[in-house]
């Protein structure tokens with residue numbers, strides 16, 4: 001039997017009671033967002049209650065795997081801040097504003113993108129990087145037309 005070792009050295013996001021549906025969806029290469037049943041606002045990152053109105057009546061909405069966004073802000077990191085990132089410098093870390101839900105902004109790396117090509121308003125789409133056999137990490141790539 002072939003012995004498989006994972007080369008993934010980075011921290012794997014832990015699932016907790018509040019964010020488990022988000023990561024369960026990510027593992028299936030989909031985006032799920034927590035939504036307040038009372039005031040209809042979305043929360044990312046999710047919490048035990050609505051950050052806007054305090055309601056504990058929250059549910060989850062699945063947005064599937066076609067997630068478009070634009071770069072709301074970004075930083076370019078030339079120094080690894082965690083083990084495992086040293087082979088990917090510079091790293092472009094963006095705050096992405098979802099096209100369908102502009103109130104939601106999701107942090108992630110922009111992959112396959114040169115530092116000179118990134119700018120505020122750049123159209124990007126969500127992609128998922130499989131980091132272990134059963135875990136995947138949402139990231140972003142530029143939209144290519």
Ligand SMILES: [Zn+2]
Nearest residue numbers: 036039050053
């Ligand atoms: Zn609310």
